[in-house]
Amino acid sequence: MTVKSVFxxxxxxxxxxxxQVCAQAGMNVCITDKSEEALKKSLDNISWSVGKFAEKGKISEDKDTVMGRIQTVSDMNPAKDADLVIEAVFENLELKQQIFSELDSVCDADTLMASNTSAIPITELAAMTSRPEKVMGIHFFSPVPMMMAVEVVKGLSTTDDTAEAGRRFVEAIGKEPIMVNRDVAGFVINRINFPSTIEAMNLVEQGVATCEDIDKGLRLGSGRRMGIFETGDMVGLDVTYGAMMACYQETGDPRFYPPLLLRRKVKAGHLGRKTGKGWYEYNPDGSRKQ
Ligand SMILES: NC(=O)c1ccc[n+]([C@@H]2O[C@H](COP(=O)([O-])OP(=O)(O)OC[C@H]3O[C@@H](n4cnc5c(N)ncnc54)[C@H](O)[C@@H]3O)[C@@H](O)[C@H]2O)c1
Structure with missing residues (x-):
């Protein structure tokens, strides 16, 4: 199936x-949220970001044309007209299961379903539907408009056809698919990155080096565009914590256990950019405090 509309x-x-990336690729997009405020804020952010892409000549269409493809709605019913639905709500198993069950009752039998979960097994979400063979993980990286890799994850029942449709969708939005053939916690990229992320946090906790110096070292010495702590503040410390915990619980491997400093910061509500404080501190306009 060629995906032309996304919910x-x-x-x-x-x-x-x-x-945003779906609309920029010419797809019709419908987006919903339980919070009207979140929907409004999201549209503002998308509009700003599409404007930047247009200004820099990174997209051939103007902002209004791209924005014209995005519609916001307050309920799930319009999902019935979509070729593909992508779930990107909070990382909570019960919430995601409830959403998949609701989507299943609304959507056409042919509709493909995907979750952007960082760590919840796709199989457990697919089991809530009458079409587990059509459910997959489509795991984007943040910031979505910039990051090229997208993991396409097969659950236990996901068919090859569904994974192939996922691959073609990722290519159609101009990104690079990373095919993940088994539903393991953390998938592939996080699974590889977490041990070094944990080591960086341990080094800060032990007073060996500061977040600033580690990030600088990773940018200048390892060719990364952003350091571990800069990325961590954007992703959200709670999101990283949840994904590490899922890897730890599934594997029993202590290499994935979230370090003390991360656990404390999450408990204190220092979740990164979204709360104004995480590994770094931020001003209300989003700039970093020096
Ligand atoms: N933050 C990252 O870098 C990152 C990277 C990859 C994957 N993920 C995964 O993507 C998902 C979303 O993460 P995020 O960082 O965008 O979270 P977020 O907190 O920014 O957004 C979640 C949104 O879900 C909405 N929501 C909650 N319950 C809802 C419901 N019942 N119906 C409709 N909307 C509902 C919330 O109002 C909120 O706007 C999570 O599963 C996360 O693990 C996050």
Missing amino acids: VVGSGLMGGGIA
Whole structure:
């Protein structure tokens, strides 16, 4: 199936980015959120970001044309007209299961379903539907408009045809698919990155080096565009914590256990950019405090 229309559930950091890249690729997008405020904020963010892409000549269409493909709605019913639905709500198993069950009752039998979960097994979400063979993980990286890799994850029942449709969708939005053949916590990229992320946090906790110096070292010495802590503040410390915990619980491997400093910061509500404080501190306009 060629995906021409996408329904996105959850208009936060990831859902908004997903809606944007789909609209930029010419797809019709419908996006919903339980919070009207989140939907409004998301549209503003998308509009700003599409404007930047247009200004820099990175897209051939003007902002209004792209924005004209995005519609916001307050319920799930319009999902019935979509070729693909992508769920991007909070990382909570019960919430995601409830959304998949609701989407299943609304959507056409042919509609493909995907979750952007960082760590919840796709199989457990697919089991809530009458079409587990059509459910997959489509895992984007933040910031979605900039990051090229997207993991396409097969659950236990996902068919090859569904994974192939996922691959073609990712290519159609101009990104690079990373095919993940088994539904393991953390998938592939996070699974590789987490041990070094944890080591960086341990080094800060032990007073060996500061977040600033580690990030600088990673940018200048490892060719990364952003350091571990800069990325961590954008992703959200709670999101990283949840994904590490899922890897730890599934594997029993202590290499994935979230370090003390991360656990404390999450408990204290220092979740990164979204709360104004995480590994770094931020001004209300989003700039970093020096
Ligand atoms: N933040 C990242 O860098 C990142 C990267 C990859 C994957 N993910 C995953 O993507 C998902 C979303 O993460 P995020 O960072 O965008 O979160 P977020 O907190 O920015 O946004 C979540 C949105 O879901 C909405 N929501 C909650 N319950 C809802 C419901 N019942 N119906 C509709 N909307 C609802 C919230 O109002 C909110 O706007 C999570 O599963 C997360 O693990 C996040």
